[in-house]
Amino acid sequence: MVNFGKVLASDQLEEWKEYYINYKMMKKKVKQYVQQTQDGGRNHEQVLKEFSRMLDEQIEKVVLFLLTQQGHLASRLEKLGQQRAILTEHSDISQVSQVREAYRQVGLDLVKLLRFVDMNATGIRKILKKFDKRFGYRFTDYYVSTRANHPYSQLQPIFKQVGIVAVAGALTRNLASLQDHQGSFISIYDHPSITLKDPVIEQINNSVQKLTHSTTFLTFLGQHAMIIPEDVQTSSEDLVDDQSYHFMSLMLNLVNTFLYMVNTYIIVPTADDYSVSLGAAATVCGVIIGSMAVAQVFSSVYFSAWSNRSYFRPLVFSSIMLFSGNVLYALAYDLNSLTVLILGRLLCGLGSARAVNRRYISDCVPLKIRLKASAGFVSASALGMACGPALAGLLQTEFKIYAVTFNQNTLPGWIMSLAWVGNLIWLWISFKEPDHFAKENAVNTQSSDSGHGRNDNLEGGLAQPLLTEAKERQGENADNNENDPKESHKAATSIAAAYRLLTPSVKVQLLIYFMLKFAMEILLSESSVVTTFYFNWSTSTVAIFLAVLGLTVLPVNVIVGSYITNLFQDRQILVASEIMVLIGIASSFHFGSSYCVAQYVVSALITFVFAEVLEGVNLSLLSRVMSSRLSRGTYNGGLLSTEAGTLARVAADMTITAAGYLGQSQLLNATLLPSLVICVASIAATFGTYNTLY
Structure with a gap:
């Protein structure tokens, strides 16, 4: 990640400087x-007690200042409410705009407090x-x-923001009642679907959403696709402008995603x-x-490496x-060759351009529609997964x-x-082809004699839109490389380097991803063999x-992204x-002598749906706990999660094929074991890192 100490020093408000946690001091x-x-001057117990006390004091300083500022904002809102009531009573619409601007100023101050x-x-997480x-x-x-579960918890005001959310609610309600230049009888509480088109309120909502980890359906799908970085909603800059964005190219990426998933699952019903x-x-x-x-x-x-230089050529290669x-x-089928059959599937796998599809959305779609494009990526994958077997x-x-024979086995091909x-x-x-590649090619052509390489930002894949060039130059988190600041901000250059950046919580999330993909693949791939053997399904x-x-x-x-994640922690x-x-x-x-359809179908639905x-949720958490050094370059977080799922x-x-030697009567239990x-192991590992997943 970006060196937090430098970011804190540069981004903190001067007038509030003494109230931020002293991250630099704690780091020292x-x-x-x-x-x-190491020198034997202190034992571990003494260190733990002193560090706990120091961190408690820092948090208390932040919380007390936070409560003071909340009180100031609440007092201003109360006075504005009195003014608004007088204006409404006397129908003095001419003064409404002034009151509205005053509310917006409170909103801007609230955004400052949220930041x-x-x-x-962030500082508390990092120092821990x-x-x-x-x-x-x-x-x-x-x-x-x-600290979090104590009745007098001081972590709760920081990580749950109950008071701030109440202030945000009061501000939103009052601005909503003034949006038509007159008092409104419509309440945001009675009509949650009402959206207030005000940039200040949008900033507040985005900031609150980021802090509380609540989410919307589109954000949830974006994280599901490992496309949307954690704080994309709060970014004020975007590396992609509307002029360089090409809608048809995005559609072609989504079509490629859809067709690949159809291609993956169209053979499942007939492969046996x-x-x-x-x-x-x-x-x-x-x-x-x-x-x-x-x-x-x-x-x-x-494909991930190729997408550093082009999107068009890898997509053409994929189709071929x-x-x-x-x-x-x-x-x-007509050649009567299992070797040719497997070779054909290997070539199909070599054409998997999902890394390019995902990267295109990260790099080349404007921020304001990136959430929708990310949702399109997940939806195209899901639709292809359903259409493949249906088409078969x-x-x-x-x-x-x-x-040439055309039958249920060859027609999918x-x-x-x-x-x-x-x-x-x-x-x-x-x-x-995106404009930045065209410009890069022109620059490379002009500078080829001097031996200059590609632009460093493009080498990084431009996959982290939140980080401006200035922040990039500040260096990466000293956690990863304190002694070599020049290297600490670079993207990982190999799978091994990427693996070294993984914290225990990230490793557990990748294990969970492996587990769920393993379970789903067992269920789907052996479904034809199992159902034919037990139920004689066609x-x-x-x-x-x-x-x-x-x-x-x-x-x-939809259910999880729109409702469940707003009711419970991830x-x-x-x-x-x-x-x-x-x-x-x-x-x-x-178990026993019989196996009924109801048991198989219900258990399969439970396994697959959950x-x-x-x-x-796993990828949503992964997108938050993973280092931003893994959000760009060839060996990025998306690639790691893809590799984990693919290996699963x-x-x-391979487990299905190996279990086949035991006979079809033993196949089901042998593959489920x-x-x-793995599921039990992932649950145990989750409990082991549970308190780091916040």
Whole structure:
């Protein structure tokens, strides 16, 4: 992250300077504590007590000042309310604009106070993390649990802002009643859908939302896609202007996202039949489905690197690879070759451009519509996941043209190859390379003789729109590299370097992501084999079942993003969802002589739906706790989460194939057992880092 000490010094208000936490002093103290304990001058217990007392005093200073300022704002609002009542009583509309401007000035002062709270809340988090890192303790867990839940908690005013939210509510209500130049009988409490079009109120709402971690549906989906940085709502600058934004290029990225997800899941209902038709076991479907994910492990890296230089060329390459892979997949039937079949799926995985799709939205879409574009990315993925199996269910026909067979096994390949040809043509005609790449190419051409490299900002991928060039030059968080400030602000240059930036809480979030993707892949990939064995379902029935599961994605995200995350903390939803996924997995096991459809369907719905809830909340938390050094460059947080999910899919599909050697009667329990173990491990790890997830 950006060096917080420098940011605090440069951004704090001069008149409030003495009331901010003294982060610089505490940072030096932590360094002294380390030296003193190493020299034997102090024991750990003495250090913990002194550090706790010092931090308590700093927090108390902030809270008392915060309460004083809240009182000043409340007093001003009370006086303005009296003025407004007099104006309304005498119908003196001519003075309303003056009162409104006075309310807005209070609003601007409230925004300043919210930023004051935000800076101090961030400082508290950072100094606790620094202390833990230096001493190897879990002091944060102890400190937060003892202070946050105490009846006289001074952390609550900073992290919950009950008083500030009340002031914001009073200000919003009064401005809403004045927006039509006269008293209004419509209340924001009786009509929550009423939106006040006032820039001051929008700033207040965004600041409060960031502080409280409450969210909207669009913000939730943006974090779900690992596109929206934590404090995107409060950014006053944007590196993308309206003139450089190209709507059709964004649409092509979303179409690529949709088609890739269709391509991934269109073969799931028929993969077992296809493998049997080629002389292999039905459980080889795990290899067929998983080979695409195997290739994606590698393609995600080179596509992420390629998107530092271009978006058009990797998308063209993606379409070509996916076209070729689907043709081979379809031809494998007439060639009677399992090798060709798997090779086709490998080529499809090598064409996975999701890193490019995600990066394009981060880099090339204006801030004001980036939330909607991020929601479009998640929606396109969800729709493709549902449409893939549904489309497979419609392809129940068989005919020949010359020596080429078209049936339920080969038609998915032929249909998708035609789709990718159409996408390639549309891409070639309509896609526009972003202006910053065009300018970069021109600069590189002019400076090639001098050996200058690419612009450092472009090398970083421009994936962190919140950080201006000036702030970039301030250097990254000293936690990561205190002795080398020139290096500490750079993006990670390898997977190993990115891994070293991961804190325990981030590692746990990636483990949770691995777990939920593993469980979902087991459920989806073996569904055809399991339902055929136990219930004798047809391909069409399996396709409908998978399509229904896919269609739950968006409604679940709407409920969680619009309501649930505003009622509960993300970490509470995280734990509850993990437990429900565990219940879903446990209830899927086959015990006894019979296995009914109701048990399978209900347990599958519980597993899938709560895995979806878990995914959104997990990535939302991940976007907050992950270092901003991982928000740009090739080896970014989005790539790490993609790799974790892809490796989970590979592991799940390989598990299905390996379990096939035990026989289809043992397949279900053999594949569910690893899911159960990983789920239990992720729950235990979550409780171990629970107090750091705030």
